[in-house]
Amino acid sequence: MIKLQAGQHRFTIVHVLDEPGAGGAYHEYEVKNVAPNDTATSKEAPYAVVKFQKGPVTESGVNGIFMEDLLQICRHRLQCFQAGSFACRENALALTKIEEALHWLDHRTKDRQARNVEGTMEK
Structure with missing residues (x-):
C-alpha cells in the first residue's frame, strides 16, 4: 500500500487503495488518523475515501470526482x-x-x- 504524507505536523495520513489506471494515475485514496508512532490506526474508520473518475466519461459515465x-x-x-x-x-x-x-x-x-x-x- 502506498502511503502519502506531507509536512512535519500532520495528524492524518493518505493511503493509495488501488493500482494505476491506463493513464498512470491512481483512482482511490483514504485519509485516516495517524497514531503517535506515525502508523495509521487500523481500528478507526477513515475520515474520507476519495474516488476519482476512472475511465473516460463517454465510455464509463461519471463514476468519481475530478x-x-x-x-x-x-x-x-x-x-x-x-x-x-x-x-x-x-x-x-x-x-x-x-x-x-x-x-x-x-x-x-x-x-x-x-x-x-x-x-x-x-x-
Whole structure:
C-alpha cells in the first residue's frame, strides 16, 4: 500500500487503495488518523475515501470526482479563512496557486474539447 504524507505536523495520513489506471494515475485514496508512532490506526474508520473518475466519461459515465472538485473545496476554505480572522500571506499565496491550478486544468479541458478528444483516452 502506498502511503502519502506531507509536512512535519500532520495528524492524518493518505493511503493509495488501488493500482494505476491506463493513464498512470491512481483512482482511490483514504485519509485516516495517524497514531503517535506515525502508523495509521487500523481500528478507526477513515475520515474520507476519495474516488476519482476512472475511465473516460463517454465510455464509463461519471463514476468519481475530478481533481478540480477537490481544488474547489480547498479554494473555498481558504477564501473563508481570508475573509475572517485567519487571513494571512501564506493563505493568500496558497489560494493564488490553487486558482492557478484550476486555470490550467480548465485550459487543458478547453484544448481537449477544441480537438474533440475530451472524454476519451486520446492525447
